[in-house]
Amino acid sequence: MYTVGELLRQWRHRRGLSQLDLAIAADVSARHVSLVETGKSNPSADMILRLAEQLGVPLRERNRLLLAAGFAPRYARRPLDGDALKAAWDAIARVLRAHEPYPALVVDRGWNIVMTNRAIDPFLANVAPDLLRPPVNMVRLGLDPRGFAPRIVNLAEVRSLLRTRIARQLAAAPDPGLTALYEELLAPGGENVRHPAGSEIAIPMIFRFGERELRLFSTTTTFGTPLDITLDEVTIESYYPADAESAAYFTSAGSGAGT
Structure with missing residues (x-):
């Protein structure tokens, strides 16, 4: 010790x-x-x-x-959906709803999905049921062949981006569970991925639904000055269309991923 x-x-x-x-x-x-x-x-x-x-x-x-040092802990870890964090839960829910019709979700420090908006639902079609049993892990959902992987056109690039983000997260604050997830799904396999430059504002995730391709880039949002461990460890992942065709898909009446 x-x-x-x-x-x-x-x-x-x-x-x-x-x-x-x-x-x-x-x-x-x-x-x-x-x-x-x-x-x-x-x-x-x-x-x-x-x-x-x-x-x-x-x-x-x-x-x-x-x-x-012999002192009592100073920071509580309360459930996000409990009474004590109701204001934060409501704020996050408003952020997710306001982001529709584009997808957004909340993950904890282990990349387990805590909350989603309705725009995520169509992406879960045809995903293996066991991958959707809580806690649903975003990394596993994205990279498992029974999850999103068959639909992601640039899978190697997406895996490389996730590897970079989680490696940075582990360097900042080591975590055994996240380390195990990294070793299971993201350990380098010798692939050489070149990211596009020039025309992109961010490296997109490209989904294929039938004959259609959707190009999305993401942003992350965190609480600025949390005093609760739960709030300190959650991140809102918001996805935006990277081109006009993808934007039209989400904003068109009655559209649904996977149709």
Whole structure:
């Protein structure tokens, strides 16, 4: 079991900072940072959180730092659909509804789908039922041959993009479950993917439905200043048409993916 000083040093190394860098950012002395890391000084809970803030430590891991120092956890982890987070749930639901007729969904830190809007439903047609049993994992849904994979024209490119995003996520905050998902579905296999340049505003995901191709790019939205672990770990993934033909498909009356 690591001490709080050892954990803080690990996070500092992960962020590529020197003790002086961290000290300047947190407005403390480099000597104090050194004493905390070596266990020669017992930091207060407020000092731990100040250093954690400058290191960009996720709320879940800030609780771990506090526990290692003998303090009670500071951040709760409440269900998104519970009474305590009702305002946040309602806000997310409004964002998803407002994005229609384009698809949008919410995922947690393990890429499990928490909520979707109605525009997602047609994409789930013909997906194997076991892939739709909760928790539905977005990465597995996208890459499994019984999920979206047969419909994604640029599957190798999409896999490469997911690999980059999740590798970056793991570098920022290691997670055993996400590591297992990465090793299962995204471990590099020697493929050499070249991303388009020039004409695209973003690398699209290209879906094939019959004779039609839909080109979509995505944006992500997170809560700016969450004080709850659940809110700290959810992301809204919103998809937009990348060309006029795809936009017309979604906005035309009675359209439905898979028809």
